[in-house]
Amino acid sequence: MAQIPLDLAPIAATGFDSFIITDTNRIAVTALRAWPDWPAPIMLLLGPSGTGKTHLGKAWKDLSHGLLADAADEMEETALFAQMNQALNGEVSGMLLTSDKPITEWGTQIPDLRSRLNSTPVMVMDDYDDDVLEPILRKLFEDRGRIITKDLVDYILRYQDREVGSLRALVRTLDEAALAENADLTKYFAAHFLAGRLERDLFSGPID
Structure with a gap:
């Protein structure tokens, strides 16, 4: 039976000291x-x-x-x-x-x-490149109590929306999905979950 995810992640810090300076x-x-x-x-x-x-x-x-x-x-x-x-x-x-x-x-x-x-x-403030986005993405996962691998970081930055607000929403979605399935949050899990979500979105809309 799938677990019901509880949002027990620590509240992300919002002060100057928690901001990633680049x-x-x-x-x-x-x-x-x-x-x-x-x-x-x-x-x-x-x-x-x-x-x-x-x-x-x-x-x-x-x-x-x-x-x-x-x-x-x-x-x-x-x-x-x-x-x-x-x-x-x-x-x-x-x-x-x-x-x-x-x-x-x-x-x-x-x-x-x-x-x-x-x-x-x-x-x-200028837009972010990969060298900036990687530590931001890692911090978003760390704020939810997860340490992620480099291949997952690379996968997300290559194939997903790179805007920080979108990344924050994606991190929450992946974290909750992994909790619900009691699974490790790996590149394979993320790719499989997101491919399944895309397929559901494609076939759940109205048929013209």
Whole structure:
């Protein structure tokens, strides 16, 4: 009988010390940790989806107790403008914006908000390559209490979606599947399970 998986994995740490620092994010992390010695009360953390902006934003908020506008480009403009005014007026200890889009692509309609955004210093994070993704993937498994082999890492990075959010979801799925079947989480298990899931997806949809 298959076991019912219980989510007993340890809660992943979210502070600066648990963040994997690489050449793609080192400058941004250093700038964030330099608070309160920032060049301006408001800073923007810019980078592709899945590069750890939310993780770093929460770490900075815990450090500074300032305002965090995660995915600031999706915020309602008057609310964002009001929060930026609080930071500029010294009513809060600082403000961090995050986005995966340059400010020029936000489509900001309020002229004063657009002006303030354009004057906000930017910290840039670049996308990840394999040398960066491998330790991230290993850490995602370690957060669930698993040590994985190099061939499983290589298989996942070669054949699966490499965005970190997708990798996190995949790690959870594979971990729960292995627990349910009381199986070791190997490359063979992952390949067999994912092939079976793909087959189920292909044949479970409507037939045209």
